[in-house]
Amino acid sequence: MSTRTAVITGASSGIGAATARQLAAAGYRVVLTARREDRINALAEELTAAGHQATPHVLDVTDRTAVDTFAAGLDRVDLLVNNAGGAIGTETVATADPADWRTMYEVNVLGTLNTTQALLPALTAAEGTVIVLSSTAGLATYEGGGGYVAAKHGAHVIAETLRLELCGQPVRVIEIAPGMVRTDEFALTRFRGDKDKADAVYAGVADPLTADDVADTITWAATRPPHVNIDLLVVRPRAQASNYKVHRKV
Template sequence: MTTIPTAVITGASSGIGAATARGLAAAGYRVVLTARRKDRIDALAAELTEAGHRAVAYGLDVTDRAAVGVFALFLDDLGPVEVLVNNAGGALGTDPVATADPADWQAMYEVNVLGTLHMTQALLPLWKTSPGTVVIVSSTAGLATYEGGGGYVAAKHGAHVMAETLRLELNGLPVRIIEIAPGMVRTDEFALNRFRGDEERAAAVYAGVSEPLTAEDVADTITWAVTRPPHVNVDLLVLRPRAQASNYKVHRETSGG
């Protein structure tokens, strides 16, 4: 009897996480969808199941270490888990360091760094002797700074360094550590959440950029990296739209007139 590989995706209620769940399900994985918004992942699991895929929804806040521990016990009943996609994250605000709200910095660190730490620590024991893959969805913000991004940049630098460190510490074990660092991605919620629901400011982020990345672009990349042969590790893959040369240089088309 063939064992169905299982992939756990955090932050699967929307955007990159939901698109990654669809991509990995299509690639033959049973996907375990986690997010705080249980209604969203229930709907996605139903969609995938109706399409003939295997999907399980599990409401989870990755910043709650005790809850992550309970989730790890839940996974014991599902059989072998081969992939963890640490996608849960987000940004809050664009204030300069001098006036930024420490609560925003703490919230960003807890989800982007500690959430990834909790999930990774909970699942690593599964792969002491059997192959496993940890994906950390960081950001180009984890590789270069920009004004107004101090808290988010610091958090994503933390995620980037975690990936690098894990790769060193787990060398010799059958575990791959893959980091995917997207640049400008237009999703329904990322910029809107960053600007606390201000639709005008959120839209301005993408103004004049004809083709920013989509959630599906990033999900395709994650799925490709995960489905390479087991001996192939995509250490770090930076993904940007063609219009974005760096975090602070973006080509924007202007309307004529």
């Protein structure tokens, strides 16, 4: 049997890069996709030097033509990790820029739709697994998060609906919904490069989740026996009880 192949979107940093490392260590041939060529090339070189199989591919998941071309070039896909996403801004619904909402929707929702549709025939042939990385934002709302919350609700609904539609087919659909995760870029991007505001998100929180924590969760779910489907797994740091309730040391 050919080596199991995992496609990871948004693999250039954070959770995507950490997931690529852990899936490679679990024996997958990893296909690294992202828009930043230098980042995925460096990660592929790192993994190859460690004895793993890794292939980088520059890809914008919102470009359907590019996604279809990418999919046509793959000989096998056992696992798709829809990780590409992100948040922009904390404005209220009354003051938000529709362009920011559109960008978040296109990446988090349409990007997931594009890659899932394009790779679903190969995943079905391999009796594979689709993983959607959503967020606790996709399960509960909070002020200042309208655009991101709406987008992640969309990602959540894709996973939930696809699971219903594929019932009886040899494809698992898994949703992983992380809470507070501290990565190098997520909050910084959300606050438009303002490091002080980004750091304030995690102020006083002893141990927010790391990218490795989420990658470990993804890898665990993906490597369960084929008949076991982890429909929805919510993972938060111990200090976070909900999107609102977070214990902070003063």
